[in-house]
Amino acid sequence: xxxxxxxxxxxxxxxxxxxxxxxxxxxxxxxxxxxxxxxxxxxxxxxxxxxxxxxxxxxxxxxxxxxxxxxxxxxxxxxxxxxxxxxxxxxxxxxxxxxxxxxxxxxxxxxxxxxxxxxxxxxxxxxxxxxxxxxxxxxxxxxxxxxxxxxxxxxxxxxxxxxxxxxxxxxxxxxxxxxxxxxxxxxxxxxxxxxxxxxxxxxxxxxxxxxxxxxxxxxxxxxxxxxxxxxxxxxxxxxxxxxxxxxxxxxxxxxxxxxxxxxxxxxxxxxxxxxxxxxxxxxxx
Numbered sequence: 445x446x447x448x449x450x451x452x453x454x455x456x457x458x459x460x461x462x463x464x465x466x467x468x469x470x471x472x473x474x475x476x477x478x479x480x481x482x483x484x485x486x487x488x489x490x491x492x493x494x495x496x497x498x499x500x501x502x503x504x505x506x507x508x509x510x511x512x513x514x515x516x517x518x519x520x521x522x523x524x525x526x527x528x529x530x531x532x533x534x535x536x537x538x539x540x541x542x543x544x545x546x547x548x549x550x551x552x553x554x555x556x557x558x559x560x561x562x563x564x565x566x567x568x569x570x571x572x573x574x575x576x577x578x579x580x581x582x583x584x585x586x587x588x589x590x591x592x593x594x595x596x597x598x599x600x601x602x603x604x605x606x607x608x609x610x611x612x613x614x615x616x617x618x619x620x621x622x623x624x625x626x627x628x629x630x631x632x633x634x635x636x637x638x639x640x641x642x643x644x645x646x647x648x649x650x651x652x653x654x655x656x657x658x659x660x661x662x663x664x665x666x667x668x669x670x671x672x673x674x675x676x677x678x679x680x681x682x683x684x685x686x687x688x689x690x691x692x693x694x695x696x697x698x699x700x701x702x703x704x705x706x707x708x709x710x711x712x713x714x715x716x717x718x719x720x721x722x723x724x725x726x727x728x729x
Contacts, residue, residue: 455485456709461549463542465532465590466559468492468506470514472660473610474558476697478514480705482523486554489545490515493559494529499578504563504662532559532586535593542593551601554708555594557587558610560628563665565621576624583628587635591650595643604647606708609636610700611652611719613727621673629654633719640717649716653703656723657685658695690725 462481467474467490478488492506506514508529515527526548530541545552561582564575587609598605614622615629633652640650657663659682671681686692703722706712721727 455483456711457481457554457705458485460486460553460708461489461545461551462486462554462556462708463489463491463545463552463590463594464556464558465491465530465586466493466506468494468511468514468527469661470510470517471697472506472662473655473658473697473700474506474556475514475518476701477556477558477610477704478518478525479521479523480698480701481554481556481708482518482521482525484705484709487524487526487549488518489526489528489541489549490518491528491530491541491559493531497531499564499574500561500582504561504665532557532590533581535589538589538593542597546597551603552594552597552605553603554606554608555590556608556610556704557590557632559583559586560610560625562612562614562622562625562662564624565669566623567621568623571623579624579628580631583625584631584635587632591635591639595639595646595648598648599643599646602646605649606712607639607643607648607650608704608707609633609650609652610704611636611654613654613656613721613723615652615654615719616721616727616729621669636719637717644716649707649712651707651712651716652719653700653707654719654721654723654727655695655700655703656689656726658697658700660697688726689723693724695722695724 494508496502515525561579612629615633636652671678
């Protein structure tokens with residue numbers, strides 16, 4: 445990524461290749477991120493786990509059929525999309541997907557670590573060990589493995605690169621019954637900062653985006669759980685949430701996607717190691 449200014453009218457990420465994990469859900473953050481990067485000129489590799497696994501039920505993941513529908517929708521919007529199954533916990537699969545990306549598109553410029561588990565709720569005193577392990581494997585081991593192999597490719601290309609980790613407001617504040625998720629997102633910010641230190645010499649920036657609540661499929665599950673816990677309706681729960689947000693609304697998938705696009709652009713070339721709040725003012729540290 446050079447510091448040369450692009451010609452007027454050229455899309456800011458024209459010709460670049462972006463890999464986005466956890467992007468198979470049609471209403472998810474990953475789909476919005478893929479759409480925005482594609483609109484800015486990227487060729488996009490959309491990935492998700494594709495098949496249900498223990499603690500990864502089909503209603504919480506991008507299945508193969510949903511991945512194909514998501515990819516078809518993006519192609520209909522003009523995107524050039526490659527859809528690949530990827531379990532981010534499996535290093536061999538990570539290596540294979542990155543190799544396939546380079547084989548198909550010739551390069552890899554952007555990695556967005558979006559895959560995550562945020563639906564395994566439990567008080568700490570009742571926390572099953574397998575809940576903790578599953579969340580840590582997807583939310584922390586996955587970004588490590590994807591960063592490791594994407595960075596190797598970016599270093600070999602000698603053109604720099606962009607890595608964006610989708611953290612959360614949960615990376616900075618606690619929340620009951622989500623200890624594993626909270627710990628994993630705090631850890632993801634730590635990984636972001638360390639990777640930024642190590643990869644800066646290669647022109648690779650590494651940043652995190654920390655959105656507040658977004659009512660995706662996952663967000664709807666969280667809404668229902670916490671509304672029930674509080675003994676109120678989902679509508680009342682959301683109204684109470686909005687009262688704590690200075691801009692008066694919950695987040696939208698496009699808010700996170702826009703932040704990712706900015707961090708992947710030349711306008712953000714001197715930003716690395718940051719954990720950027722996209723919370724409507726709900727999180728100010």
